[in-house]
Amino acid sequence: MEVPSQVPLPQSAKPHLLFLVHRIPFPPNKGDKVRSYHLLKFLAQHYQVHLGTFVDYADDWQYVPALDEFCASVCAERISPRLARVLSLRGLLGGEALSLPFYRNRRMANWVRDTVGAHRIERAVVFSSPMAQYIDGGIAGHCVVDFVDVDSAKWTRYAEDRSGLMAWLYRREGLRLAAFEREVAQRVAASVLVSEAEAALFKSVAPEAVSRTHAIGNGVNADSFSPQHDFTSPYATGERPVVFTGAMDYWPNIDAVCYFADEVWPAVLARYPDARFHIVGMNPSEAVRALAARPGINVTGTVPDVRPWLRHAHAVVAPLRVARGVQNKILEAMAMGRPVVASATCAVGISARQGEELFVADATPEWVEAVSSLLADTARAEQAGQLARQRVLSDYSWEAHLQQFRQLIEGERKPLVGSVGAASVGQGHMNERSNDC
Incomplete structure (x- = not known):
């Protein structure tokens, strides 16, 4: 904050x-x-x-x-x-x-x-x-x-x-x-x-x-949301963290993480058993809290600072199906130098080169492939994150x-x-x- x-x-x-x-x-x-x-x-x-x-x-x-x-x-x-x-x-x-x-x-x-x-x-x-x-x-x-x-x-x-x-x-x-x-x-x-x-x-x-x-x-406050800060990782050693951030009593966010947990995450987890999906945000609804009982999913509730969760994530996802306007969560993750996979609805209005600075997915197979590819190729993920931050610095x-x-x-x-x-x-x-x- x-x-x-x-x-x-x-x-x-x-x-x-x-x-x-x-x-x-x-x-x-x-x-x-x-x-x-x-x-x-x-x-x-x-x-x-x-x-x-x-x-x-x-x-x-x-x-x-x-x-x-x-x-x-x-x-x-x-x-x-x-x-x-x-x-x-x-x-x-x-x-x-x-x-x-x-x-x-x-x-x-x-x-x-x-x-x-x-x-x-x-x-x-x-x-x-x-x-x-x-x-x-x-x-x-x-x-x-x-x-x-x-x-x-x-x-x-x-x-x-x-x-x-x-x-x-x-x-x-x-x-x-x-x-x-x-x-x-x-x-x-x-x-x-x-x-x-x-x-x-x-x-x-x-x-x-x-x-x-x-x-x-x-x-974006690119000085506050910067990979230059020395944040301690909140993740367990050896895991491949994927993160979603947002207020978790907001229905579009609830719908997004439930869709991702139901349709996308099982296939990603089958490929990478050490992957873990972290849902980070205040006031998680009952439906969101229930997701924590599933394999490879963590629901944090309120955290004092979202930036460590972004900084050390292997990938950040924004699978919103009901969204309007530009999502701050995407810009903040990009400013932190993280690769982001977003729905086409979320990507509209963000001046980033798709496939290089921002990854876009809509159908479930596209989501599985996009997230899996970033978990598999850390060098590509890091390069995408660096390009994403440069885009934020120039345009936001x-x-x-x-x-x-x-x-x-x-x-x-x-x-x-x-x-x-x-x-x-x-x-x-x-x-x-x-x-x-």
Whole structure:
């Protein structure tokens, strides 16, 4: 896990900016939080940032004070995922996407309204589409929304793997969320996606906003994720470790490791009995924990630092079948100088030469062959890892990517009129939750 750099508190001369994020952007220990953390750190260099965010895991409350290093003010609202899922069903009555009432909160809306008014804020950045419900009035025309991925397409894809009521519910969420994404894109200054492929897909969802849709990719802290660090190997002597990293309560990650364990790993293990598949990540679901009972599979749960697990792996795999955007887990492994085998879905948007800097597999036989070949030929694996790191160094600088956000924020703006907050959220659907605002 990265630690926050010593960024000084914003000076009064810097303009104020509202930053809304659906999940606390610290610590940067999972995909969306890596991007939102680096975006927050960058914005703090140029603006007095007023951060509104939600805390969905109790352990993350300890990190709220760390946000003061970057922010002029913080509103951190508690959200219980289990309760929020129940409350989100109100969306069925109102005909809206369930993701919106999931993140709907009266105190957050009031804080946004009051903060914008008190500081006469004219700039806003929204991270994740549901947070755009808090943006209203004139500030919307000065707002940059980082959708990251096309979430509506994700829900539609989930429906393909479900049946009955859940399939219907996921398809409905895809349709309703697409309508909301389109409405947001039409009223904000700019929409941002994590890759050119996601941007192209978003343009089909919101064709009216094509000229204001942009791709800004992820980056990697290549000093932190570097093979130059002297990490002790977490693996047993003599084994051939293959590793997957990610938050293991996230359904696409669960689906990925279960597929790999069911379809790919038995054939790899038959060829290389000393191979071992390590599933490294926080909050493993029951289905993931059960995989540890199988031959050659280890489920770690939370680890203090994922980098040793990457650095000493013979191969890193990303067999996601349901994925949107650029996967940080791939870029981090490449930065660590490791050979990566990824599904075609994950490889889209990564500027790496396939077969040299990144290996791509889709069908099960392709997966078996790709992983087996890296375990068999360590010299080839090492060379691929070195090339992968060079690709990260040349193409994936956070600073270069995030400068594009500032260009969008400081683009042509109109005079500020109207208000922000409560009107767009819908007072009739608010729920009270505890907060630290």
